[in-house]
Structures are given as C-alpha cells and as structure tokens.
Amino acid sequence: MREEDRRFLLELSRRYRFSFQQMRMLVEQSIDLSLWDQGSLSMLWNDEDGGNLSGKPRTKAIIDAVSQQIDILRKDPTDYSDFTRKPKTTNKATHIETLGDERLLGRCPCPVSGEKTRCCNLLTLDVVQQCAFACSYCSIQSFYHKEEIHFAANLAQRLETLELPEGAWHIGTGQSSDSLMWGNDHGILDALSSFATKHPQIVLELKTKSGRTDWLDNTSFPRNMVASWSLNAPTVIRKEEHLTASLEKRFAAARKAADCGMPIGFHLHPMVHFTGWEEEYRTVVDEITTRFSPEEVVMVSLGTLTFTKEVLKQLRESGRPSRILQMELTETAGKYSYPVETKQQMFSHAYNCFPKSWKTGKGPFFYLCMELPQLWEPVFGYSFPDNASFEAAMRRHYREKVFPRS
Numbered sequence: 001m002r003e004e005d006r007r008f009l010l011e012l013s014r015r016y017r018f019s020f021q022q023m024r025m026l027v028e029q030s031i032d033l034s035l036w037d038q039g040s041l042s043m044l045w046n047d048e049d050g051g052n053l054s055g056k057p058r059t060k061a062i063i064d065a066v067s068q069q070i071d072i073l074r075k076d077p078t079d080y081s082d083f084t085r086k087p088k089t090t091n092k093a094t095h096i097e098t099l100g101d102e103r104l105l106g107r108c109p110c111p112v113s114g115e116k117t118r119c120c121n122l123l124t125l126d127v128v129q130q131c132a133f134a135c136s137y138c139s140i141q142s143f144y145h146k147e148e149i150h151f152a153a154n155l156a157q158r159l160e161t162l163e164l165p166e167g168a169w170h171i172g173t174g175q176s177s178d179s180l181m182w183g184n185d186h187g188i189l190d191a192l193s194s195f196a197t198k199h200p201q202i203v204l205e206l207k208t209k210s211g212r213t214d215w216l217d218n219t220s221f222p223r224n225m226v227a228s229w230s231l232n233a234p235t236v237i238r239k240e241e242h243l244t245a246s247l248e249k250r251f252a253a254a255r256k257a258a259d260c261g262m263p264i265g266f267h268l269h270p271m272v273h274f275t276g277w278e279e280e281y282r283t284v285v286d287e288i289t290t291r292f293s294p295e296e297v298v299m300v301s302l303g304t305l306t307f308t309k310e311v312l313k314q315l316r317e318s319g320r321p322s323r324i325l326q327m328e329l330t331e332t333a334g335k336y337s338y339p340v341e342t343k344q345q346m347f348s349h350a351y352n353c354f355p356k357s358w359k360t361g362k363g364p365f366f367y368l369c370m371e372l373p374q375l376w377e378p379v380f381g382y383s384f385p386d387n388a389s390f391e392a393a394m395r396r397h398y399r400e401k402v403f404p405r406s
Contacts, residue, residue: 005030008042016059026063029070031316036073036326037085044069074328078274080239085321087134087242098150102129104162108175116333117370118384121391122170125204127152127188128177133209134242136322137270139311140176149177156191164199169395174207180227180253181210189219197222203398207267209241211249213256223402226298227257228265231288233280236272240324247284251291258296263402269303269369271346273327273338278349285353294363298401299394300354302347302379303369306337332372340372347371347379365397 009026012018018026030041049065050058108122129150131140152158173179173192182188196204205226229250237247245253258264266288271281288297305327307315315325329336337343347368358364367390368375376383384390 001027001031002034002040005034005040005042008040008045012045016062017056018059022059022063025067028316029066032070032325035316035319035321036323037083037321038073038326041066071328073326077277078272078323078326080235080274080323083239083323087136087320087322098129098153102126102150102152104152104158105164105171106175108172115373115387118368118373118376118390119370119387120170120367120394121387122172123165123168124175125171125173125192126176127155127173127192128182131177132181133178133244134320135209135244136240136242136320137305137307137315137324139314149182151182151186151188155186155188156194159191159195160198162195164202169201170203170205170398172205172207174205178208178210179206180208180212180215183212183215184219189215189221193219193221193225196225200224203402205265208253209244209250211245211253213253216256216260216262221262223263226263226265226398226402227254228267228299229254230267230269231284232268232270233272233274233277233284235274235276235280240272240322247287251287255291258292263296263298264292265297265299265301265364267299267301267303267369268350269301270305271302271350272305272324273342273346277346281346281350282353285350289355289358294358294360297364298398300358300364300366301369302350302366303371304338304343304346306335306370308335312336335370340375343371344375344378347375351379365394365401367394 009023009030012026013023026041033040033044044066045062046065047062049062051061053061104125104127106124106126108119108124130148131138132149184190192204192206196202200222203224203226205228207228207230209230231247231250232241234247237244254264254266268281268284271277288300305324307329312325312329315322328339328342330339332340338346351366354366359366366380368379373383384393
C-alpha cells in the first residue's frame, strides 16, 4: 500500500470506529485504486455523504457512497486507453535442476465439489516450476521460488517409470509453467516426446504464450503431442500479459508447428471485458480462421478470469500495476469471476465469430473452460448432462483429430 494511502486510512480510523470488515474492505479498495491507477480513496471519501446521520449509520453511509463509485468502475468495461503503468519485470532467472522429490503428476485445479462447473478431468504434468512471463492475472510466480526456475532433474528416467492412473488420456504441461517458452532446455521436450511415444493412448498437450519455434527444428514428436496457444486481444497482451509473445508471434509459431505436421489448438482465455473487446476478439478469431483450416485445429476453448480468495489476496499483495481486477467480482462455485450475463455475452460473441465451416465434425472441439453448465446451451446451442459426458465427447473428438482415419 502507498504510504499516503496508509496515512489516510489511519487518520480515518481515528475519526470513525470501523468494524473489522469495514476496515478490511477499505484497505482492499485503497490497494485496488492504486493498482488500477484510478486515483485514491481520499479522492472518493466525502464526509458529507453521511448527511445528518451519526455514529455507525453515518460511517456506513459514507462507506456505501465510496463503494458505489468503485462499483461503477468495476461494472463498466475496463478502459485501458489511459493506463500506461507497467510492473517491474525481468526475464533474468536462475535455472535450477531439482533433486527429483517433487510430484510430477497432478490434476487440473478447476474442479469444485459436485458438478458445479464442467470439468474435462485433465491431468497435469509439472516438469517445470515457475514462469518467466509476468501475466498480471497469474499466480504462478506467487506459488514458487522467486527468480528461480526449477526443472525436474532426471526427467526422462522419471517419466519412464511414471505410473498413470487408470483411464488417463489427456495430460497438460502448462499448469506450473509455460510449456514451450523453454524450448528443449534441459532436454524437456525430448523427455516428453519419449513419454508420449510410450503412451499412445494419451494426448499430451503443450500450452504456451510463447513465440519460440526452434524446438520444432531439433525435436521429433509423435502425433499424440499437441501444441496449443493461449490467445488474447492485443490490448490485453500489451497491458496485462507482460513479457509474453505478441499475438502475431504466437500465430506465426502455431503456423510453423502446423506446417511441421503437429496437431495444434487455441485457447481464447482469459477473455477480458474491456472497452473495444468485441472488435478485438473478432479480429483474433478472424486471424485464426484466415491462417488455419478447421481440420488443422484440435480444440478451441473459451474462458475468462476466475480467482480464488487466496489468489485475489496474492494479486493485491504483489503490488503490480494492473487493471485486471477492475471487474465486477461475482462468487460462483467457490470462485470469483464476471457475472454470468457478462460471460455469456463474451463467449457467445467469440463463438459466433467463427464461420459455420468450423463448427462441423471436421472442425475443432469447442468448449468452455471452468464454466457453469448452464452457459453451454446459450453459447454453443448444445450442452452435456454431466462431466463424464463432456469428457467422453472431448476424448472422442481429440482422438479423431490426432489420429485421423485414412
């Protein structure tokens, strides 16, 4: 928190008897305004909003007036036109090979209790811990060692003896780090390629925001390895996805991978509700459908910002300038995200931008990532009754795309 904000809150606390909840909210609001570069709490606080009230009712009235002003910022599409602040970032990090006691195989963190969100039962293979990109909405850098990239030592040998759970078929490597920004450093891709070859029943997905392509020149891949690119609107990439490849470089890398015969996919995720979002996301989809054929693309997922309470806390504590949390946070299925109406509007717009030729059996598998079941029907015109049905459909489609019948 800025020193002037801290002093202002201390002065307020002497004049008003805030409850614990009120003080916590004011602290969060003060931090948010600072990170958003939207002024300060002192600019919004007005004693006259208390009117003729006194005591607790007066305090509540003033706080409510402040909250209403902040809610306006949250509910409107985020305006990046005047946002020029950037966090301090560095692409210098120490590479460390760990001793091999960390757990490699895990599960996607999206499932919640029951079937509140549609989950594809993705397994994760965490061969690298920490990311050198600096996306403002990502908490990876908070989870792992600062400025240290940990690579699993003896990876090839460990993968050779790794036991997969029964029914395992889809494994992703982009949960604890970006999958392709490291290329084949430390022999990562060689080891993963051998692992995928040994387990032809799985689809091994390498998910990235990188434009690096040298790994395509020096490594051979089995058909069941899929490279996928997370895409976003150019404004979001510039303002929030720091140190990542530009949209053009991501497309160029994906084009090279497809030309090398590698199955590819795209994740339009996380979609952000900002001023101009409709046109920019339309442009992203137009680029996909111009540069690639529907037969080349295995999957296209749509998703948006989703946070746990702990991640919200970490993002505020990071002090990184960002307007990513200048959004209407609605609790759904234990996490915080945009209201359902906003999500439906964004997802429907993106999906409707794809031509009909992409929505056939030969096209990609479209799905929503970590979203409520009731969003599927209005967005896609179809839905799945449960997670098992969703997973079965995804599995069938992926296998047909990765191993097409001659």
